[in-house]
Amino acid sequence: MNFINAKDVISYLYSLPKLHPKGDLSYVKRALAALGNPQNKVKTIHVTGTNGKGSTSYYISNLLRKAGQKTGLFVSPYVFKFNERIQLNGKNISDSDLVKVANQVEKAVTKIKRDDPDFSLVTFEYETVMAFTFFAEQKCDYAVIEVGIGGEHDKTNVITPEVSVITTVGLDHEKIIGPTIQDIAHEKSGIIKSHRPVVGGNIPKTVLPIIEKKAAQEHAPLYLLGRNFIVSDDKRVVYKDKDKILSFISHPKVESYDIAVAVQVFSLLHLPLSNALIEQAVNQTKIPGRYQLLKKNPMIILDGAHNIQAVKNLLEFVHKQKKIRDGQVRVLITMMKDKDLEQVFSLFDKADRLLLTTISYPRAAKKADFPVAVQKKYPYEANWEKAFDELKDASEDNDILLVTGSFYLVSEILNMGEANASSGY
Structure with a gap:
């Protein structure tokens, strides 16, 4: 198969199954290996959470761009058009690039199928492989990767990120990653990787020990909202950590948590950016469909x-x-x-x-x-x-x-x- 236009690509993606009989990462890993493992060629930030992961991803992406980094962003769902899912420096992937990268993935899948006729990718796997392939080809300095659902078994969990992020833990998708909030916390903690820092947002005390235990097992430094950095949201959003105090324009309370998490993540990357430009990057961020x-x-x-x-x-x-x-x-x-x-x-x-x-x-x-x-x-x-x-x-x-x-x-x-x-x- 050879895709001619973006409409062909999107129609094909939506025609694919949504789930495999088994929920492991073997399919997506096999496809990525056939493409030279593009996910390993770009530094990544991995973001999960019941809520706030999209907003946090946008804030981190804008901070990286402001620091002069060529930045990829993979998010879902889209609001205006499908191309929002895969972005480069704040701009949606073009239709021509979407077609090009889809044809590369399809070529790899076709090759695998010659040896294994039963091989296939589900919709989100295909999208994930496309995103990693595109970011590697564009030689991104960083790519911010939002999970689809969960963490440990999410199709994006094929990376060793510079920083892992868990924004919140609450009840959603209980039939897939639940049924309890403890089950959901275990699943989300699966993005924590060995010796890589993890930033936690507004995480309920009832499940915080699960996150702490996983971080300890992986020797992953844990930075928590309310412990290592704080945020207040009276007339302005004020962020504080041991090194700095920043002030942002007013946002709804829940958005202030996302801002704080994003700023903490960016701080851990040690990229040169003045406080004034950090504030500017956050204040300029527009997040479609959220508040x-x-x-x-x-x-x-x-x-x-x-x-x-x-x-x-x-x-x-x-x-x-x-x-x-x-x-x-x-x-x-x-x-x-x-x-x-x-x-x-x-x-x-x-x-x-x-x-x-x-x-x-x-x-x-x-x-x-x-x-x-x-x-x-x-x-x-x-x-x-x-x-x-x-x-x-x-x-x-x-x-x-x-x-x-x-x-x-x-x-x-x-x-x-x-x-x-x-x-x-």
Whole structure:
């Protein structure tokens, strides 16, 4: 097979299976070996966490770029277009490079299949191999690699990074890496490598010993938020460690944790960059679909929060804004039907006005997939565009309109061409 254009590549990737019968790394390692192990030709930062790993990856990437490093970034999901998944110096991979690297991977897979007809890559493995191949070809100084799910068994866990990062540990993907938060912590600790530093963010005390034990076993120096570095978020985000104090523009509380983790990671790399330029790099970072402000009056916020921890943090921020603005909170929400729907909907205030919707995506919840109590409590509009317009029209200048529950829904809203997105609160 030879890919002609980017559309061919993306269609093919989505046609591949999502999981192998066995969840090890043998398939992805075999494909990478056939391509000369490109993952070993670039310095990497490996980022996992139940929430915040995407934001943290963007912050680290921008800090590296500001320090003059040629920087790759591999993240998921995408918001505007697939090419966001693989970035070079803050720019999406071009369609021509996407086609080129996909053809290289396909050639390697075809060669393996001659000896082993049953060999195949699942979607995320194929994407991972493409990313490593591209970063090596571009001779990146660093590549920031966000895991897909988990850590130890994630298809990206084929690297020995300069720094490993665990942003948070909470409940999500319990059927794959759970079912308990302890199981999830064990899985995420699997990215910790021998004698390589690891940075931990807002990790619950209940599972911190699991992370500490793994770090000790691997002789990996552990740097923890609240222990080795701290952050406060009153009118500005203030970061402190033993060497410096930095001040950043105001961000939601949960974003301040991600900023602090990213700055600590960057500090461990010992790259020359003044405090002023560190602050500038963070302040200039734009993260699509995360606490994204579309409009100020009414305040329209887009965030792809899709698990208990993320929704709880988001609502804490939104309700804080409500007190300041003294307005009504309206929420447009859909979620994937395999998420913890009952627990998530229990987090909303009685006064919040929710409108359920859906999108054209196989895993997206339809009306019948929402818990019965949720169906009875909140109205449902299958047409998300109509639902968004309805809530927007009903909102006064001091109200808040929140779109959440899925990055896919956020992507639909942004791609609809709503007002230019900005940041800052």
